Amino acid sequence: MHELSIVQSVVTTVTEAMAERGVVRVQSVRLRVGALSGVVEGALQFGYEIATEGTIMEGSRLEVVALPVVIYCGTCSSLAELEGVQSFRCPTCGTPSGDIRQGRELEIESVEIEEAA
Numbered sequence: 001m002h003e004l005s006i007v008q009s010v011v012t013t014v015t016e017a018m019a020e021r022g023v024v025r026v027q028s029v030r031l032r033v034g035a036l037s038g039v040v041e042g043a044l045q046f047g048y049e050i051a052t053e054g055t056i057m058e059g060s061r062l063e064v065v066a067l068p069v070v071i072y073c074g075t076c077s078s079l080a081e082l083e084g085v086q087s088f089r090c091p092t093c094g095t096p097s098g099d100i101r102q103g104r105e106l107e108i109e110s111v112e113i114e115e116a117a
């Protein structure tokens with residue numbers, strides 16, 4: 001499963017960064033996921049539970065921020081948000097565009113932690 005390897009790398013990144021800071025418990029992780037990244041949120045959530053087991057992230061929440069595809073349309077000279085990933089045409093004028101400005105993201109936006117008492 002593609003998603004499991006993704007969450008495993010997220011868990012590795014977060015646990016290593018948190019260990020350096022002496023964090024004992026992670027409460028939640030916010031992940032930015034573009035529509036073109038090819039991952040399914042349900043599978044991410046499932047993989048996250050498995051991957052966090054036995055780590056300082058066990059029991060924490062995975063928040064997925066879904067980002068739509070945004071293209072740049074040269075005809076309109078503006079950015080346009082697409083409703084799906086099937087057609088890369090400007091929704092305003094219909095011109096096809098391969099100039100993708102958003103949608104491939106797969107990155108950690110933030111990590112919420114519990115400070116040691």
Ligand SMILES: [Zn+2]
Nearest residue numbers: 073076090093
């Ligand atoms: Zn346009």
